[in-house]
Amino acid sequence: xxxxxxxxxxxxxxxxxxxxxxxxxxxxxxxxxxxxxxxxxxxxxxxxxxxxxxxxxxxxxxxxxxxxxxxxxxxxxxxxxxxxxxxxxxxxxxxxxxxxxxxxxxxxxxxxxxxxxxxxxxxxxxxxxxxxxxxxxxxxxxxxxxxxxxxxxxxxxxxxxxxxxxxxxxxxxxxxxxxxxxxxxxxxxxxxxxxxxxxxxxxxxxxxxxxxxxxxxxxxxxxxxxxxxxxxxxxxxxxxxxxxxxxxxxxxxxxxxxxxxxxxxxxxxxxxxxxxxxxxxxxxxxxxxxxxxxxxxxxxxxxxxxxxxxxxxxxxx
Amino acid sequence: xxxxxxxxxxxxxxxxxxxxxxxxxxxxxxxxxxxxxxxxxxxxxxxxxxxxxxxxxxxxxxxxxxxxxxxxxxxxxxxxxxxxxxxxxxxxxxxxxxxxxxxxxxxxxxxxxxxxxxxxxxxxxxxxxxxxxxxxxxxxxxxxxxxxxxxxxxxxxxxxxxxxxxxxxxxxxxxxxxxxxxxxxxxxxxxxxxxxxxxxxxxxxxxxxxxxxxxxxxxxxxx
Numbered sequence: 001x002x003x004x005x006x007x008x009x010x011x012x013x014x015x016x017x018x019x020x021x022x023x024x025x026x027x028x029x030x031x032x033x034x035x036x037x038x039x040x041x042x043x044x045x046x047x048x049x050x051x052x053x054x055x056x057x058x059x060x061x062x063x064x065x066x067x068x069x070x071x072x073x074x075x076x077x078x079x080x081x082x083x084x085x086x087x088x089x090x091x092x093x094x095x096x097x098x099x100x101x102x103x104x105x106x107x108x109x110x111x112x113x114x115x116x117x118x119x120x121x122x123x124x125x126x127x128x129x130x131x132x133x134x135x136x137x138x139x140x141x142x143x144x145x146x147x148x149x150x151x152x153x154x155x156x157x158x159x160x161x162x163x164x165x166x167x168x169x170x171x172x173x174x175x176x177x178x179x180x181x182x183x184x185x186x187x188x189x190x191x192x193x194x195x196x197x198x199x200x201x202x203x204x205x206x207x208x209x210x211x212x213x214x215x216x217x218x219x220x221x222x223x224x225x226x227x228x229x230x231x232x233x234x235x236x237x238x239x240x241x242x243x244x245x246x247x248x249x250x251x252x253x254x255x256x257x258x259x260x261x262x263x264x265x266x267x268x269x270x271x272x273x274x275x276x277x278x279x280x281x282x283x284x285x286x287x288x289x290x291x292x293x294x295x296x297x298x299x300x301x302x303x304x305x306x307x308x309x310x311x312x313x314x315x316x317x
Numbered sequence: 318x319x320x321x322x323x324x325x326x327x328x329x330x331x332x333x334x335x336x337x338x339x340x341x342x343x344x345x346x347x348x349x350x351x352x353x354x355x356x357x358x359x360x361x362x363x364x365x366x367x368x369x370x371x372x373x374x375x376x377x378x379x380x381x382x383x384x385x386x387x388x389x390x391x392x393x394x395x396x397x398x399x400x401x402x403x404x405x406x407x408x409x410x411x412x413x414x415x416x417x418x419x420x421x422x423x424x425x426x427x428x429x430x431x432x433x434x435x436x437x438x439x440x441x442x443x444x445x446x447x448x449x450x451x452x453x454x455x456x457x458x459x460x461x462x463x464x465x466x467x468x469x470x471x472x473x474x475x476x477x478x479x480x481x482x483x484x485x486x487x488x489x490x491x492x493x494x495x496x497x498x499x500x501x502x503x504x505x506x507x508x509x510x511x512x513x514x515x516x517x518x519x520x521x522x523x524x525x526x527x528x529x530x531x532x533x534x535x536x537x538x539x540x
Contacts, residue, residue, distance in 0.1 A: 007378050014381065041377070048371040054360060056367030061345065068342030080391050089393025089400065096397045100389055100441060103382055104432040111429065131431050132378050142385035150392055160387025165380065170341050176376045177344050181330075183369035184348040184362070188323040188355035224327055229489060233496050241500045252502040256493040257482065257512035264478040268471075271334050275376065276477075278340070280435040280470035284444055286463055289337075295464070295471035299524045303479075306519040314515075 003126045005049065007136045012045030018162045021155070022075060030073025034166060037066045041173065060177065067170035075166040077159040092150075099146045106138030107131055164283075171282040175275035178226045185225065194221055195238030202239070207248050207316065214239045215308045218259055219266035226272030228263030235259065244315070254315035262307040268300040269293060326351030379436055386441050398442050399449030410451040410465050411532035414472045415525050417443050421476030422517060426483035434477075435470055444469040451535050461538050468531060472524065479520035482513035 019039035025031050040062050048056055066072065080088065089096065114120045114130040125133050143157045165172060185191065198217040202210050214235060221231035240259055244250040267273045270293070277292045288294070326347045333343030345366075352362030402408050424432055431437075444466050451457055451465050482489055490506050490513075497504055 004375070004378075007381070008374055011378055011381050014384070044371065045374060045377060048374060053364035053368040053371070056371045057363030057365070058367070060366050060370045061363065064341045064345035068339040068345070070339075079387075080393075085391070085393040086396050087393075089396035092392060092397070094397065094401065096389060096392060096394050099385065100394060103385060103437060108424075108429055108432045131429075132375065135378065135431055136381050139381045139385050142382075143388065146385065146388045146392075150388075152388060152391065156391065157384035157388055160391055161384035164383045164387045170339075172380060173377075174340055174344070176370055176373045177341060179373040179376065180366050180369035181344050181348045181351075183372075184352050184365055185323075185326065187357075187365060188326070188351045190323050190327065190351065193321060193324060224330065229492055232489075232492060236496050236500070241497070241502075245500075245502065252497050253504055253508040254512050256497050256502075256504070257490075257509040258516060260489055260493055261479070261482060261513060261516045264482075267478065268474060271340070272330070274340065276435075276474045280439060280473070281467070283435050283440050284466045284470060286466055288463065288467075291463060291467035292470045292474070295467040296474060298527055299471070299475055299520070302523050303516070303520055306523070307516055310515055310519075314512075 001123060001126060002133055004129050004132065007129075007132055008045045008048070010136055010140075012042045014158070014161065015039075015045060015165075016042035017158045018042075018165055021077070021158055021162055022166070025075055025077070028073050028075045030071060031075070033066055033071030034073060034075060037063060037072055037170070038165065040066075060180065063170075063173055064177065067173070072166075072169055075162065077163040077166075079160060079163055099142050099149070102142040102145060103135065103138040106141055107135045110134030110137065167285060168279065168282045171274065171279050174278060178272060178274055182225050182227070182230045186230065191221075191230070191234035195234045198235065199238050199243075202243065208312065210239060210243045210248065211308060211312050211315075214244060214255075214259060215262040215304065215311065218263035219269075219304060222263040222266030223270035223272065226267075226270060226274065228260055228267055231263050231266075232260055235263075244311075248316060250311075250315045251317070254311060258307050258311045258315070262304055262311075265300040265304040265307065268296040322354040323351050325354055379431070379434065382436050386436065389441060394441055395445040398445045402446045402449040403453055408450045408453070409532045410447045410468070410535060411528035411530075413447050413450050414443070414468060414531075415528050417469075418472050418476040418521065418524060418528075421473055422480030422521065425477050425480030426517070428481075428484035430477060430481050433473065435473060439469050439473050443473070457535060457538065461535055464531075465535070468528075472528070475520055475524050479513075479517045483510050483517060 015038045019035040019042060022031050022034040040059050044059055111131045111134055198213055202213050217235045218231050221234060222228045225231055240255050244255050245252050271278055281289050281292050329347040329350055330343060348366050349362055421433055447465050447469050490509050493509050494504055494506055
């Protein structure tokens with residue numbers, strides 16, 4: 001069976017190649033830092049399942065130390081210049097889009113075929129993980145197609161990948177670290193303490209303040225934790241179920257679904273949701289790390305008000 | 318009172334992000350402090366951190382697209398995307414992003430959250446197209462370029478967040494269902510997914526209005 005470990009191994013080998021190729025780049029004074037950082041990621045992906053929790057923990061401290069004390073530098077792998085690219089883009093025309101579409105098309109068609117045909121029951125791929133496997137397959141097919149058509153130098157796929165990963169830098173790893181922080185918070189009962197505090201803020205008996213604290217609590221806790229998934233069990237156990245559903249007879253479907261969406265409004269406004277807000281800022285080479293959040297706040301706040309109104313009007317008919 | 322000590326971890330995160338210290342360091346220190354203040358020993362905290370990091374390696378898989386995206390950039394994909402948009406007379410940054418938002422919401426509602434994204438589509442296609450549309454008539458200044466790029470990423474996020482919950486088998490629906498079921502409310506996922514539709518429509522309207530205002534303000538900055 002093709003398991004997620006296959007995908008981890010593939011991505012791990014890619015990071016190992018980034019580390020090794022980075023070492024060769026004498027022009028980058030911090031090449032050792034870059035190589036160590038991507039090398040540790042390679043170890044995590046290749047061997048993380050076998051080295052044990054404590055060794056994984058030390059690996060995390062290593063990643064954080066390298067990133068935190070400025071060990072990573074910008075690299076300049078060999079690639080084409082702006083003028084050259086314009087010429088190439090006219091030469092190859094709209095056919096350039098085809099390889100770009102291979103990745104989403106493979107992920108899309110592969111997942112659909114897997115879900116809607118008997119193939120899905122064949123047990124060839126780890127259940128519910130098929131999209132990730134097809135994403136990897138699509139990426140390989142795309143590199144293969146470009147290689148056959150445009151014949152770039154043999155190392156070009158890895159050098160171009162390294163160019164992008166070094167442009168993103170440590171932000172590529174931050175989302176995973178934030179998810180780990182969420183687990184530590186949960187183990188330390190932070191959720192229960194926050195829920196207790198939120199309950200104390202509600203005056204007895206009235207519906208609107210309870211709805212407001214529920215929704216705003218979802219937003220605040222989502223902003224702290226970086227995702228609404230951690231906030232939802234806390235706020236529903238503290239307020240959603242005992243006060244809104246049991247106390248005021250609210251519709252559990254509305255309170256649950258729209259409460260979660262209120263939390264999503266918080267995700268739009270926090271740097272803790274790094275993979276949505278910080279990674280793209282790095283990926284698009286924005287000068288302002290919080291530029292994406294700034295663009296989102298104006299949508300998030302009116303949308304939050306709308307979600308509160310939906311809970312209040314439709315949840316308590 | 319010691320009961321509240323683990324909350325200091327939250328304080329570290331808030332201060333660290335406000336002071337713009339390196340987030341990797343801030344998050345690690347906050348995790349260690351929270352665990353220690355909750356009474357775990359240092360080996361247990363480091364092990365917990367390691368296990369959780371390891372359990373979330375799924376997040377790293379998306380980087381597998383980088384070699385293909387980088388290769389296409391090498392051969393002028395971004396430039397091609399831009400020139401296609403320049404050839405469409407009615408294209409503006411706002412209209413283009415609105416169309417992308419519709420695509421993102423619709424595919425996410427079908428459960429296809431990984432077919433698009435910041436690495437897969439925004440950097441190679443959406444951002445260069447939106448920039449080309451914004452620059453079609455006149456040059457725009459650096460601040461406006463930054464804004465168009467940020468709005469490209471923002472539109473992807475809003476489309477994803479307020480589309481995915483319409484799909485019944487997405488993680489958040491499963492989580493809502495499981496959480497409420499454990500409290501004795503056994504709902505069907507479809508009931509939850511239906512209640513994601515009103516918010517999805519409102520999100521499209523609000524963000525759409527803001528996108529048309531983005532067009533207007535870009536036009537003003539050109540003069």
